[in-house]
Amino acid sequence: xxxxxxxxxxxxxxxxxxxxxxxxxxxxxxxxxxxxxxxxxxxxxxxxxxxxxxxxxxxxxxxxxxxxxxxxxxxxxxxxxxxxxxxxxxxxxxxxxxxxxxxxxxxxxxxxxxxxxxxxxxxxxxxxxxxxxxxxxxxxxxxxxxxxxxxxxxxxxxxxxxxxxxxxxxxxxxxxxxxxxxxxxxxxxxxxxxxxxxxxxxxxxxxxxxxxxxxxxxxxxxxxxxxxxxxxxxxxxxxxxxxxxxxxxxxxxxxxxxxxxxxxxxxxxxxxxxxxxxxxxxxxxxxxxxxxxxxxxxxxxxxxxxxxxxxxxxxxxxxxxxxxxxxxxxxxxxxxxxxxxxxxxxxxxxxxxxxxxxxxxxxxxxxxxxxxxxxxxxxxxxxxxxxxxxxxxxxxxxxxxxxxxxxxxxxxxxxxxxxxxxxxxxxxxxxxxx
Numbered sequence: 001x002x003x004x005x006x007x008x009x010x011x012x013x014x015x016x017x018x019x020x021x022x023x024x025x026x027x028x029x030x031x032x033x034x035x036x037x038x039x040x041x042x043x044x045x046x047x048x049x050x051x052x053x054x055x056x057x058x059x060x061x062x063x064x065x066x067x068x069x070x071x072x073x074x075x076x077x078x079x080x081x082x083x084x085x086x087x088x089x090x091x092x093x094x095x096x097x098x099x100x101x102x103x104x105x106x107x108x109x110x111x112x113x114x115x116x117x118x119x120x121x122x123x124x125x126x127x128x129x130x131x132x133x134x135x136x137x138x139x140x141x142x143x144x145x146x147x148x149x150x151x152x153x154x155x156x157x158x159x160x161x162x163x164x165x166x167x168x169x170x171x172x173x174x175x176x177x178x179x180x181x182x183x184x185x186x187x188x189x190x191x192x193x194x195x196x197x198x199x200x201x202x203x204x205x206x207x208x209x210x211x212x213x214x215x216x217x218x219x220x221x222x223x224x225x226x227x228x229x230x231x232x233x234x235x236x237x238x239x240x241x242x243x244x245x246x247x248x249x250x251x252x253x254x255x256x257x258x259x260x261x262x263x264x265x266x267x268x269x270x271x272x273x274x275x276x277x278x279x280x281x282x283x284x285x286x287x288x289x290x291x292x293x294x295x296x297x298x299x300x301x302x303x304x305x306x307x308x309x310x311x312x313x314x315x316x317x318x319x320x321x322x323x324x325x326x327x328x329x330x331x332x333x334x335x336x337x338x339x340x341x342x343x344x345x346x347x348x349x350x351x352x353x354x355x356x357x358x359x360x361x362x363x364x365x366x367x368x369x370x371x372x373x374x375x376x377x378x379x380x381x382x383x384x385x386x387x388x389x390x391x392x393x394x395x396x397x398x399x400x401x402x403x404x405x406x407x408x409x410x411x412x413x414x415x416x417x418x419x420x421x422x423x424x425x426x427x428x429x430x431x432x433x434x
Contacts, residue, residue: 022219022372022373022374023372023373023374024370024371024372024373025220025352025361025364025370025371025372025373026361027365027370028358028361028362028365029358029362032358032359032361032362033362033365033366035359035362035429035434036359036362036363036365036366036425036429037366038434039425039428039429039433039434040366040425044168044169044170045168045170045424045425045428047167047168047169048164048165048167048168048170048424049164049417049421049424051163051164051167051168052160052161052164052417052420052421052424053413053417055160055163055164056413056416056417058160059156059157059159059160059411059416059420060143060156060411062086062155062156062159062160063136063143063148063152063153063156063409063411064136064143065082066079066082066083066152066155066156067134067136067143067145067147067148067152068134068135068136068145069082069134070126070128070130070132070134071124071125071126071147072125072126072128072129072130072132073125073126073127073129073183073185073186073187073188074125074182074183074188075130076101076124076125076182076183077101079124079180080097080101080102080103080124080180080182081097083103083124083155083159083180084096084097084103084105084180086159087103087105087159087162087178090159090162090163090166091166092105092106092107092162092178094106094108098195098200098201099195100182100183100191100192100195101124101182101183101192102179102180102181102182102192102195102196102200103124103179103180103181104177104178104179104200104201105162105177105178105179106175106176106177106178107162107165107166107172107175107176107177107178108175109171109172109173109174109175109176109431109432110171110172110173111173111174111175114205115174115175115205116174116175116205116206116207117174117175117176117177117202117205117206117207118174118175118176118177118206118207118208118209118210118427118430118431119176119177119179119196119202119206119208119209119210120158120161120176120177120178120179120209120210120212120427121158121178121179121180121181121193121196121209121210121211121212121379122151122154122155122157122158122179122180122181122211122212122213122395123151123154123155123180123181123182123183123184123185123192123211123213123379124151124155124180124181124182124192125182125183125184125185125188126146126147126150126151126152126185127147127150127185127186127403128146128147128405132146132405133146133405134146134147136148141410141411141412142408142409142410142411143408143409143410143411144406144407144408145407146404146405146407147407148399148407148408148409149215149395149396149399149400149402149407149408149409150185150213150402150403150407151184151212151213151395153215153395153396153399153409154212154213154395154396155180157212157395157396157419157420157423158178158180158212158395159178160420161178161420161423161424161427162178164420164424165424170428170433172428172431172432172433173431173432173433174207174430174431174432175431176427176431177202177206179192179196181193181196181379184213184378184379186343187229187342187343189342189343189344189345190345190379190381190382192379193379193381193382193383194382196382197382197383197386197388206383206388207388207389207430208356208388208389208390208430209379209380209383209388209389209390209391210380210390210391210392210393210423210426210427210430211378211379211380211390211391211392211393212392212393212394212395212423213376213378213379213392213395214376214392214393214394214395215394215395215396215397215398215399215400215402215409216372216394216397216398217369217394217397217398217415217418217419217422218364218369218370218371218372218394219371219372219374219392219393219394220357220360220361220364220371220372220373220374220391220392220393221373221374221375221376221378221380221391221392221393222349222350222352222357222373222374222375222391223301223348223349223350223373223374223375223376223384224345224346224347224348224349224375224376224377224378224380224381224384224385224390225271225299225300225301225345225347225375225376225377225381226299226300226301226302226303226306226345226346226347226348226377226381226385227297227298227299227300227306227343227344227345227377228297228298228306228309228310228341228343228344228345229295229296229297229298229341229342229343229344230295230296230313230314230339230340230341230342231293231294231295231340231342232254232257232293232294232295232296232317232337232338232339232340233291233292233293233337233338233340234250234251234253234254234257234281234291234292234293234294234321234335234336234337235250235290235291235335235336235337235338236248236249236250236288236289236290236291236333236334236335236336237288237290237332237333238283238287238288238289238290238291239287239288239332240286240287240288241285241286241287241288242286244288244332245288246328246329247288247328247329247330247331247332248324248325248327248328248329248330248333248334248335249288249289249324249328249335250281250289250290250291250292250324250335251281251282251289251292252324252327252328253317253320253321253323253324253335253337254279254292254293254294254320256320256323256324257276257294257316257317257320258276258294260316260319260320261274261276261296261313261316262274262276264309264312264313264316266300266305266309267305270300270301270302270305271299271300271301271375272298272299272300272301272302272305272306272309273298273299273300274296274297274298274299274309274313275296275297275298276294276295276296277295277296277297278294278295279292279293279294279295280292280293281293295342296313297343298310298313299377300347301347301349301375302347303346303347303348303385306347314339317337317339318337320337321335321336321337345377345381346381346382346384346385347381347384347385348381348383348384348385348386348387349375349384350380350384350389350390350391351389352373354389355389355430356389356390356391356430357373357389357391359426359429359430360391360393360422360426360429360430362429363422363425363426363429364422364426366422366425367418367421367422369418369422376392378392379392380392393422393423393426394419394422394423395419396409396410396411396416396419397410397412397415397416397418397419398410398412398415
């Protein structure tokens with residue numbers, strides 16, 4: 001392949017949002033509220049709350065330590081090893097790193113070995129490329145660094161929950177698997193979670209799943225925005241810009257594909273979007289390119305609408321190629337297009353009347369918080385698509401500037417502890433603790 005001479009971002013009105021508009025959750029039923037109140041009243045849970053409070057500064061230190069271990073896409077190994085070591089230091093004896101790099105720490109319940117498990121996960125990887133400075137800056141209670149919110153704070157919060165349960169000697173009926181997973185961001189394509197559900201040692205045993213990937217005090221992601229991502233590579237004979245003028249040009253076919261892509265109608269509900277995102281190729285300003293490529297992102301709250309959009313986009317590329325081959329000379333060769341799928345995140349949703357969602361809403365309400373339901377693209381997409389109850393819950397109370405170099409979270413104690421208490425109660429309820 002020739003050296004890339006062009007790289008640019010194409011913007012448009014159909015750019016996809018990470019999180020769709022939220023809906024207010026209904027108030028918990030008296031039965032759910034009573035069950036959650038009973039869990040919170042248990043002496044062991046009160047001891048766990050005290051452990052969370054006592055460990056607050058260690059939580060902050062863990063965030064800083066983990067953030068300053070780079071974890072660029074597909075290179076999470078160093079952070080994964082450090083995370084596994086933290087679990088061992090916390091008293092976990094069953095800790096492993098699986099074939100794709102997920103860190104798994106099993107906390108045995110009182111049930112028979114080999115039964116159903118609850119999984120709670122935060123992702124190890126960040127969106128930032130290798131070489132990005134990751135030194136944490138602190139201004140009062142605000143910590144700033146690339147990836148500090150998404151999702152290093154999730155890793156630290158998950159660790160705090162595990163340690164609090166150990167400190168309070170809480171025994172749950174079901175096993176809980178704490179996971180630091182790889183591959184959530186970008187072209188990682190949820191490979192860590194796909195491994196868990198499709199090939200890992202707990203395949204077929206996961207009863208419910210929590211992803212810790214939100215900075216708020218009230219968010220519950222109950223719907224997974226699916227995505228399809230393609231790299232379309234248009235090829236042709238190339239030639240001198242003057243001497244070969246009149247030959248077919250792959251850039252024309254690529255450009256027509258972009259124009260026609262933005263004519264594809266999509267529904268506002270279920271929200272469905274697309275974006276022509278990155279292009280590259282060519283060798284010289286005075287040469288008709290032999291090759292030009294385009295990356296396309298498509299998303300939808302509906303698997304059916306996403307499949308329809310995918311087929312429409314692929315047909316658009318084929319028509320653009322045919323149009324260019326008919327418009328100019330193919331005496332030295334015709335235009336072709338290679339269609340490589342580079343991302344496939346399944347769409348799905350969790351029933352908001354399920355026990356997992358109802359109990360989590362009640363756990364929030366016990367802290368005076370009215371939950372909000374929303375759609376997003378997280379590790380929970382995978383179990384949602386398999387009809388396994390799954391939600392995404394907060395990792396920190398407040399944060400901002402995600403996926404930017406000045407990403408930040410606030411580590412003020414009380415709101416941070418409120419989030420951890422809500423998360424802990426939701427996890428205990430899912431694991432059958434009463």
